Amino acid sequence: MSAGTAATKNTDVARDPPWLHVRREVFEYGILPLPSLVHSDVVTGLRNFRVKLLQQAPPISTWSLSISSDASYTSPASGGRKRVATAGIATALEVTEAHAQLMLDTLASVLNEEGGVVDSLAIAPATEIDSVGVDVDDLLIFLYIQTYRRVPSRPHRGAADVADVWPSTSAIDRFLPSPSPMQVRSSTVSRRSMPGQAEEEVNQLTYVQKHLPNLLSLLAETTEEGEGCCKVITAKKFEHLGLLLKAKNASLEYVPLSQAAPFFANSDPDMPAAPVPVTQVLEWVQQHICAASESLRAIPVGKVEKVVTDIHLSESGSVESVPSEAADVTMADVSVSSVNVASSAQTILVPNGVLHLSKDWRPEGTTFVDGVMRASVLRREDDIKGDSVKVSHCHDAVVYVLAPLKYVSVFGCSDSIIVLGAVGKAVRVEYCERVQLIVPTARITIANCRECTFYLGVNQRPLFTGDNHNLQVAPYNTFYPKLEAHLAQVGVDATVNRWDRLLTLGMVDPHDAFIHPADCTDTRSEGATLLSPEKFMTFSVPRWNEADSEMLLTRANPFLLPKPYLLAQQHRCKAAENLKQNLKTITLEEGKKRGVILAIHGHFRDWLFASGNIRQIYELQALDRLDSVGME
Incomplete structure (x- = not known):
């Protein structure tokens, strides 16, 4: 029986635990627009990189931070764990040290911290990443997934979609210019034309399934068995797939990837389990990998009826690599059907199958602040489910998310102020216009934005990429009562702020998932300018009741x-x-003095109405009342 047949058998019933889910953080925060890293023959290119990286890897004793015994793979052939830092990556891959540092920082921000086996790089402070270095196998998998492309946006649908993101301005904010449909087409993508979170998950799942043979071949070792050679995977090598996959048991608890596999489970670290043939590992992964919603049996969100791709086996039983021309998932493979199973369900077509999700499906661990229009909203620790937040499609709004977080995505917002709490891993801002973002974070990526101002407390260099225009950056300009506690909780260092050390990367990518102007194909990405000190102002976060x-x-x-x-x-x-x-x-007469005071009050009142800030005052009062009721 072929692996493809075994993987697709019994698809009419839900998969049994353990469930293997794709880690979306790697694809949402770990993809870099570095074309020099992508080769026509990915596997061969990465094998050559491995040789060069190992040549640049110093002995383990030279690293300043100790590596835990289960944090990294120990190769018998090399005599020790092999890790490389910025200089070694730059030399081996023939890139600049700035790009090598970017790769190292980005990989550190997306390494898995769940399930028990954690690499030291994943928990290293942002300022000490280079002294910890990266495991060569983790780096190779990270480089492989740079071939991933996001789900393509659907065609633009006209004025109705424009209004969905860009509502007409009211008299109270008539001072704001109303963007034309051409501006919307070239800078900000309509919400209806964007792929949903479910589509993104299915695309990521499809990509990992399609490329599993290649990924396992990168981790495999060759052993002599009988008269021939056999490709095998050790438990510690298999654990490197934890960058892409996370495992859940029947109790919906995260477990180490190797402990979820029956052929590696319960093995003694001093006497590890015997290596397993690659074909057996591949078959098991394909049998258990599924969409995250499949493990939520209590919720009728449907199941993946058939989502796997065929896995080809050679006559000798070894895994054949995916051909070079198939280095990326065909974007036509993932789409949304125009026919729903029910009015409350979403039907997503994937290779060889269909995925049914409820209309209100949301990925676990993420809190959404979506579609806020002309309003102020407050989210604090008690309001956040998980450690990730997505702020999307907000217009003329003020959004406060005052909580310690790992990841934040800000997408498709306009004419808004967004104040975020401490973000320990990464912030990504895309397709925003005339937004003020205030955030303390370890790292931030800004893509395809215009006329925005970013007030940053950031430990690593801010990255600008894509089609940006008229952006400004400034130092962090606010505080709130729990800020220092949140910074310490997520590991952001307030003594290090690289807000002005900007890194602008590459050219505008015409092949990404979004709409660009026709003449932008060969345009170099635009970075940002520093906000003039004369225009810098402190932002006051309202102080709600604090216990x-x-x-x-x-x-x-x-x-x-x-x-x-x-x-x-x-x-x-x-x-x-x-x-x-x-x-x-x-010294004025009482009547004239009163007139001056009334004139000042009158001008202030006119400014409140003209700027729309009068609405914010009422909304903040309402939030304060709600908070007072909650405290009672």
């Missing part, structure tokens, strides 16, 4: 302001204080 001890509250911005911005801020505060004193001491 914490006053001893634990943050009272000032923990990120040190650069001197020009600090002086400009002090100058502005001094000018405001002088004006206040002048108004107090001015």
